[in-house]
Amino acid sequence: MAADLRIFCGRVITPETELENILLEIEAGDIANIRRNATSPRGGSFVDASEGLVVPGFIDIHVHGGDGFDAVDGTYEAICGISAHLARHGVTSFLPAIMTSPWPQIVQAVHAVKEAMDRGTPGAAVLGAHIEGPFLNIEHKGAQPPEFMRKPSVEEFEDNLGDFLAYIKVVTLAPELPGAAELISHLLSKGITVSAGHSGASYEEMLGAVQMGVRSATHTYNGMKGFHHHEPGIIGAIFAEDRLFAELIWDNLHVHPGAAKMLVRAKGCSRVMLVSDAMRASAAADGEYDLAGQTVYVRHGAACLADGILAGSTITLDQAVRNAAEHVGLRAAVEMATLTPAKSIGVANRRGAIEVGLAADLTVLDRELNVTKVFIGGQQIGK
Numbered sequence: 001m002a003a004d005l006r007i008f009c010g011r012v013i014t015p016e017t018e019l020e021n022i023l024l025e026i027e028a029g030d031i032a033n034i035r036r037n038a039t040s041p042r043g044g045s046f047v048d049a050s051e052g053l054v055v056p057g058f059i060d061i062h063v064h065g066g067d068g069f070d071a072v073d074g075t076y077e078a079i080c081g082i083s084a085h086l087a088r089h090g091v092t093s094f095l096p097a098i099m100t101s102p103w104p105q106i107v108q109a110v111h112a113v114k115e116a117m118d119r120g121t122p123g124a125a126v127l128g129a130h131i132e133g134p135f136l137n138i139e140h141k142g143a144q145p146p147e148f149m150r151k152p153s154v155e156e157f158e159d160n161l162g163d164f165l166a167y168i169k170v171v172t173l174a175p176e177l178p179g180a181a182e183l184i185s186h187l188l189s190k191g192i193t194v195s196a197g198h199s200g201a202s203y204e205e206m207l208g209a210v211q212m213g214v215r216s217a218t219h220t221y222n223g224m225k226g227f228h229h230h231e232p233g234i235i236g237a238i239f240a241e242d243r244l245f246a247e248l249i250w251d252n253l254h255v256h257p258g259a260a261k262m263l264v265r266a267k268g269c270s271r272v273m274l275v276s277d278a279m280r281a282s283a284a285a286d287g288e289y290d291l292a293g294q295t296v297y298v299r300h301g302a303a304c305l306a307d308g309i310l311a312g313s314t315i316t317l318d319q320a321v322r323n324a325a326e327h328v329g330l331r332a333a334v335e336m337a338t339l340t341p342a343k344s345i346g347v348a349n350r351r352g353a354i355e356v357g358l359a360a361d362l363t364v365l366d367r368e369l370n371v372t373k374v375f376i377g378g379q380q381i382g383k
Contacts, residue, residue: 003025003026003027003032003033004026004027004028004378005025005026005046005047005360005375005378006023006024006025006026006041006045006046006047007023007024007026007046007047007049007054007362007375008022008023008038008040008041008046008047008048008049008050009021009022009023009024009049009050009052009054010049010050010051010052010053011052011053011054012053012054012055012354013053013054013055013330013331013334014055014056014334014339014353014354014355015056015269015270015331015334015335015338015339015340015352015353016353018331019036021036021037021038021039022034022035022036022038022054023035023038023041023046024054024354024360024362026360026375026378027378028378029359029360029377029378029379030357030358030359030360030378031354031355031356031357031358031359031360032356033356034354034355034356047373047380049364049373051366052364052365052366052372052373053364053365053366053367053369054354054362054363054364054365055334055338055354055362055363055364055365056334056338056339056351056352056353056354056361056362056363057090057091057092057093057338057351057361057362057363057374057375057376058089058090058091058092058317058318058321058337058338058363059091059092059093059094059127059337059338059341059342059347059351059352060086060091060094060095060124060275060276060317060337060341061094061095061127061130061169061170061247061273061275061341061344061345062095062097062130062132062170062218062219062247062275062276062277063082063086063091063094063095063096063097063275063276063277063278063282063317064096064097064098064099064277064278064279064280064291064312065078065082065278065279065280065282066081066082066085066086066278066279066280066281066282066283066284066316067081067082067084067085067280067282067283067284068081068280068284069081069082069085069280070082070279070280070290070291071096071097071098071109071112071113071129072098072099072101072105072106072109072292073109073112074105074108074109074111074112075112076112076115076116076119078112079096079112079113079115079116079121079126080116080121080122080123082094082096082124083116083121083122083123083124083125083126084121084122084123085123085282085283086123086124086316086317087122087123087124087374087376087381087382088123088283088371088374088382089283089316089317089318089319089371090317090318090321090363090365090371090374091123091124091316091317091318092124092125092351092361092362092363092374092375092376093124093125093126093127093347093351093361093376094124094125094126094127095126095127095128095129095130095169095170095345096109096112096113096116096126096129096130097129097130097132097277098110098113098129098130098131098132098133099132099133099143099144099145099291099292100132100133100134100136100144100145100148100149100292101133101134101145101148101292101293102148103134103156103160105292106131106134106160106161107160107161107164109129110129110131110161110164110167110168111164113126113128113129113167114164114167117167122381123376123381123382124376125361125376125377127169127345127347128167128168128169128170128345129164129167129168129169129170130169130170130171130172131161131168131170131171131172132144132172132197132198132218133148133149133172133173133198134148134149134150135149135150135151135152135153135171135173135174135177135179135180135183136149136172136173136174136197136198136199136223137174137176137177137198137199137200139200140174140198140199140200140223140224140225141198141223142198142222142223142309142310142311143291143294143296143305143309143310143311143312144198144223144292145292145293145294151177151178151179152173152174152177152178152179152180152182152183153179153183154179154182154183154186157183157186157187158186165190165191165192168192169192169193169345170192170193170194170195170216170345171187171192171193171194171195172195172196172197172198172218173194173195173196173197174196174197174198174199174200174201175194175196175199175201175205175206175208175209175212175214176199176200176201176202176205180209181212184209184212184213184214185212185213188212188213193215193216193344193345193346194209194213194214194215194216195214195215195216195217195218195247196209196214196216196217196218196234197217197218197219197223197224198218198223198224199223199224199225199234200224200225200233200234201225201233201234201237202225202231202233202234203231203232203233203234203236203237205234206233206234206237206238206241207237207241210237210241210243210244214244215243215244215245215344216244216245216246216247216344217234217238217244217245217246217247218247219247219248219249219254219275219277220235220238220246220247220248220255220263220272221235221254221255221259221263222249222254222255222310238263238267239263239266239267242267242271244267244271245271245272245273245340245343245344246263246267246271246272246273247273247275247277248260248263248264248272248273248274248275248336249274249275249276249277249313249315249320250274250315250320250323250324251276251301251313251314251315251319251320251323252323253301253302253310253313254277254310254313257323257326257327260324260327261327261328264324264328264332264336269328269332269333269335269336269340270335270339270340270343271340272336272340273336273337273340273341273344274317274320274321274324274333274336274337274341275317275320275341276313276315276316276317276320277312277313278312278313278314278315278316279291279296279303279311279312279313279314281296281298281303281314282313282314282315282316283314283316284298284314285298286298286299286300286301289303291303291311291312294311296311296312298314301314301315302314317337318363318365318369318370318371320337321333321334321336321337321369322368322369324336324337325369330369338351338352338353339352339353340352359377360375360377360378361375361376361377362374362375363375
């Protein structure tokens with residue numbers, strides 16, 4: 001049977017290897033065959049990516065919005081707008097991140113995520129929601145609105161989101177708060193990944209959370225108690241604990257490139273994942289924007305509240321890959337934007353690599369690592 005789509009690739013980079021002259025054959029949205037040492041097809045239709053670099057589609061597991069939209073808008077149209085924006089920047093799947101808000105607004109936002117998963121989106125596929133709050137430490141709130149923060153509560157979570165558990169992939173919480181242990185146990189029993197963030201946890205408290213099953217850290221360094229050699233705190237535990245995945249916003253604003261490189265050196269690219277944490281001003285002009293009812297001022301790409309606190313980012317994941325590649329190499333950067341996030345949320349059996357049987361989610365880059373083509377489930381987006 002003839003392939004639905006053939007892509008002739010001059011160069012392919014996956015987390016495991018680098019290949020040249022590859023013909024990818026795609027059937028029913030999946031990679032059906034990988035022909036090595038191929039030559040450009042002579043007959044039939046095919047996509048010529050011989051001058052580009054083909055990588056797995058990027059996966060952003062922490063992105064609030066972009067192009068004027070935000071997940072807390074709570075509409076299917078907003079999720080679709082974010083989806084289309086992300087696809088233009090090489091992202092083929094994502095988790096809309098829902099920040100601390102009043103419960104009705106969080107519920108409405110999760111309902112919009114559910115609708116997007118049920119109906120589909122025009123660009124990047126929605127894999128589930130990332131609930132960032134409201135169970136956060138007010139002393140490390142960052143740009144999260146403190147008036148809506150809550151103590152961790154299984155009852156409160158179930159009362160509000162119990163009908164949407166199948167549509168929630170990640171919950172970020174502060175593991176040191178009273179009630180956190182019970183909520184962590186409950187979330188894990190429902191198959192939801194728990195990530196530690198906006199936290200003042202001590203080293204011992206964070207290791208205890210890992211023992212309970214916490215397996216991720218939200219935007220490492222940011223919204224966290226600082227490191228000290230006498231009390232390493234949550235950051236020290238992230239460095240030391242091999243079971244933890246670590247999100248990293250590599251926009252050269254949230255984290256100094258040297259600190260970013262230290263994290264990758266300590267944990268390896270198989271445990272560090274690039275995220276954008278982008279808000280609605282991503283890919284938009286400087287100006288004033290809303291973030292869960294707060295005014296955010298964007299100047300030269302930096303998004304800040306009136307007091308100067310960083311309020312999410314405006315970066316896109318392709319730029320994060322370019323930033324990371326400059327310091328740790330291209331293959332490492334690709335792995336941190338593809339396979340590592342896929343592993344962290346349990347979808348590596350379908351996404352994150354270029355292998356037979358996996359979804360044909362592919363991003364084509366030029367020599368400057370700019371996105372030129374994107375395929376999601378074997379369909380070219382934005383032809």
